[in-house]
Amino acid sequence: MKFSIKKEILLENLNYVSHAVSTKNVIPVLSGIKFDLTNEGLNLIASDNEVDIKVFIEKKYIDKIEKEGSIVIQGKFLLDIVRKLDEGIINIEVIDGLKIMIYNLKSNFNLNGIDPDEFPNLNIEKSNSPIELEKKVLKTMINQTIYATSTQESRPILTGLNFKIDSDKLECIATDSYRLSKKTIKLEKAVDNPINIVIPGKNIGELVKIINDDEEKLNIHIFTNKVLFEFDNILFQSRLLNDVFPNISRLIPDDFKLIIKADLNELFNVVDRASLLTSEKEKNVIKFETNGNILTVTSNTPEIGRVEEKLPIIKDKNEDIKIAFSAKHMMDALRTIDSKDVRILLNTEISPIILNTGDNDDLLQLLMPIKTY
Amino acid sequence: MKFSIKKEILLENLNYVSHAVSTKNVIPVLSGIKFDLTNEGLNLIASDNEVDIKVFIEKKYIDKIEKEGSIVIQGKFLLDIVRKLDEGIINIEVIDGLKIMIYNLKSNFNLNGIDPDEFPNLNIEKSNSPIELEKKVLKTMINQTIYATSTQESRPILTGLNFKIDSDKLECIATDSYRLSKKTIKLEKAVDNPINIVIPGKNIGELVKIINDDEEKLNIHIFTNKVLFEFDNILFQSRLLNDVFPNISRLIPDDFKLIIKADLNELFNVVDRASLLTSEKEKNVIKFETNGNILTVTSNTPEIGRVEEKLPIIKDKNEDIKIAFSAKHMMDALRTIDSKDVRILLNTEISPIILNTGDNDDLLQLLMPIKTY
Structure with missing residues (x-):
């Protein structure tokens, strides 16, 4: 393998695949990035068994392809080296078999x-009928919901993000059982059969880091045990969680005793500010109390x-x-809302608290109250 | 105690004293900030037994002084509260003795x-003949030398920064015995008796954080067991290290076999870049080798x-x-030099490596070579 490429092109693409480089040293080859050079261009591939990323650099972006070939290079050193080399052309060459x-x-x-x-075969494949979505829409949807995924392994299914598609309606749902986040969007093309998958939250968090928020389309290829996101020159594949995601529709009431704006x-x-004197150990409990057109918040x-x-x-x-809840959970939910005003939808002091904007109800945030007596 | 003050004034001054608030809970009162309000203004005082900071806010910067008095407030909560309150006037009042x-x-x-x-008496006092220095000069001098202080307690004296004053010459020296940093400046006023003190590096590190680098003068009041820096409305007092700082003059040769620019x-x-493939465990050793007008650096x-x-x-x-040394130490030293070119002054492969600019030799950085055979 021997080729020459501009530093900034190589670095940009290495940065994408680096999100799948394993930092655990269980399988040594997975701490590396696989280079696959043909006369058509360069494939960079990495996998940590959770996420597989493959980027393709077309030959027109490569200054010189002198000899086809493959090699795996330690990801950690490679990134540092390319980052710190002077601007301009970088040459990469394999000599004596395994020396780079x-x-x-x-x-x-x-x-x-x-x-x-030694590098595993990743079976990165496309389906015949991918879901089409704007990158910006997907990125916003994930950013608004992912915070509510659980970080605890006691119920692994709750560490995932649920994508439910029925006809042209896509719902993205996360819940850690104390709070819940749901975003609904309308697809341009309806699907024939309903889809219901759960993608590990950590994996989708890596996707968000490398996807930009322009209005170009991406394709989502869904399989029974994996999902592939295809955008720009990048293929991002994640495994799926196999368990059934809880049905949350019964949690969300249709009527409310009181709506506050x-x-x-x-x-x-x-x-x-009300959370400042609370402690995480005590769940950062604060209280809401309405009195006419004044809301009093105390801790x-x-x-x-x-x-x-x-x-x-x-x-x-x-x-x-009067209702009490976790200030931290409320702030997490409020951070996802992009609007001047917010609506708080309430029933009793033991019913879920719902947040939305009222304008377009495509985003719904829910948190459970906390009993304080 | 009762007064009203603009948020930004209180916050700025709380930020100064916060650098002396104790984060260890050995003496509870030291995790607080003492407020001392008289009709002349407000004193804010904090101490962690290493550093004492006292700032004075004159009455003209206070909107209303209603009742003189004193109280100690938990530093951690106070800073957070004042930071997050809306802009504008803040009122602070002591009620029922100890409620704020x-x-x-x-x-x-x-x-x-x-x-x-319960707050200790800090004995913050001024001397009759302080040293006068521009804030900017002091800040630069500390920033250029402090990196070479030791972080290990095996030889406590090396964790300090040595200030040596003889007539109108001030030398600031730090060494961890593997490297050394020395900055020399000329004072406007000579001192009558030589001064030789060692200030704990951690304490002087806190000073650097709150001192700005304008050209106003500050006063340094030196005592046998403490030093007081007086600037703006701030008094910053540190204890001194009592041991004798090693005499480093014999370490610095006068003649050199080779000077590289x-x-x-x-x-x-x-x-x-040469350090990228080295490991900290192996002291990040790299090698210099000159050959005509080319320097080859290898690891x-x-x-x-x-x-x-x-x-x-x-x-x-x-x-x-040919000479070998720690790349990390070389980079630390090079970072302190503000110049287009640097000179490397060498003798043998086991003699100290000296760095300076040649223009003005007021800053000298030294690192010891490492034997690699």
Whole structure:
């Protein structure tokens, strides 16, 4: 293998695949990036058994392809080297079978490579009927929901993000059983058969890091045990979680005793300040209490002190309510909402608290109250 | 105690004293900030037994002083609260002896205070003949030398920064015994008696964080067991280390077998890249080898690989040298030098390596070579 390429092109593409380079040293070859050079271009491939990433650099972006071939190079060193080399052309060459030379006029790195035959076959394949979506729409949807996935392995299925597609409606749902996030979008093309998959949250978190938010389309290829995202020159494949995701529709009431409208930023700041004297050990509990058109937010931790905040609100009915919940969960939910105002939909002090904007109800955030007596 | 003050004024001054708030909970009162309000203004005081900081906010910067008095408030909560309160006036009031109310129109915090009589008397005092220095000069001097202080407690004296004043010459010296940094400056006013003190590096590191680099003067008041820096509205006091700092003058040769001149940035990048395949466990050893007007920089770690870098240099004599040293130490030293070119002054492969700019020799960096055979 021997070729020459501009530093910035190689670095950009190495950065993409680096998100799948294994940092555990269980299977040594997976801590490397596989280079596969043909006269058509260069494939860079990495996998950590959770995520497989393959990028293709077309020959027109490569300055010189002198000799086809394959090699696996340690990801950690490779990224550092390419990042720190001077701008300009970088030459990469395999000598004596498994020795790699990376060089330009000033610098010359000799690295030990790994036999490319040791690299597992990743079976990255496309389906006949992918889902089409704008990259920006997908990225926003993931960013608005992923925070509610569980980080605990006690119920592994809740560490995933649920994609449910029925006809032209795609729902993306996450829940850790204390809170829930749901985003609904309309697909341009309806699917023939309903789809219901759960993608590990950590994996989809890596996808979000390498996907940009322009309005170009991407394709999602769904299989029974894996999903492939195809965009730009990148193929991003993740395994799926096999268990059944809980049906959350019964959790979300249709009627509400009280709907409160408040300024989103002001509400966030009030909750943030009320949380200052709470402790994570005590679930950062704060209390809401409405009184006419004033919302009073309080917290009380005897050894530290007490906070009381006041905020003007608009109510849809002449009802009042007291309810307590985790300030941290409320702030996480408010952060995903991009709007001047937010609506808080309430029933009793033990019913779920729902947040949305009212304008377009495609995003719904839910948190469970906490009993404080 | 009762007063009203603009948020940004209180926050700025709390940020200064926060650098002395104890994070260890050995003496509870030291995790607080002492407020001392008189009709002349507000003193804020904190101490962690290493550093004492006292700032004075004059009455003209306080909107209303309603009642003089003192209280100690938990530093951690106070900073968070003031930071997150809305812009504008903040009211602070002590009620029922030790209860503190911090409030504005929207927010109301009630905190438990600590009895101000429990706060130790810090004995912050000024001398009759302080040393005068521009803030900018002091800050630059510390930043250029402090990196060479030791972080190991095996020889406590080396964790400090040595200030040696003889007549109008101030030398600031740090060494961890593997490398050494020395900056010399000329004082406007000579001192009558020589001064030789060692300030704990960690303490002086906190000073650097709160001192700005304008050209105003500050005063340094030196005592046998403590030093006080007086600037703006801030008094910053540190204890001193009592042991004798090693005399380093014999370490620095007067003559050199070879003086190399190189572009500072290029040299830094070459050393940085050569260090990529080295390991900290092996002291990040790299090798310099001159050959005519080319400097070759190499490193070699059999399990990982080998780097070779080349750099044009100018030599003062037709000598050549091979020498090995820690790339990390070389980079730390090069970072302190602000110049286009740097000079490397060498004798044998086991003599100290000296770095300076040649223009003005007020800054000298020294590192010991490492034997590699």
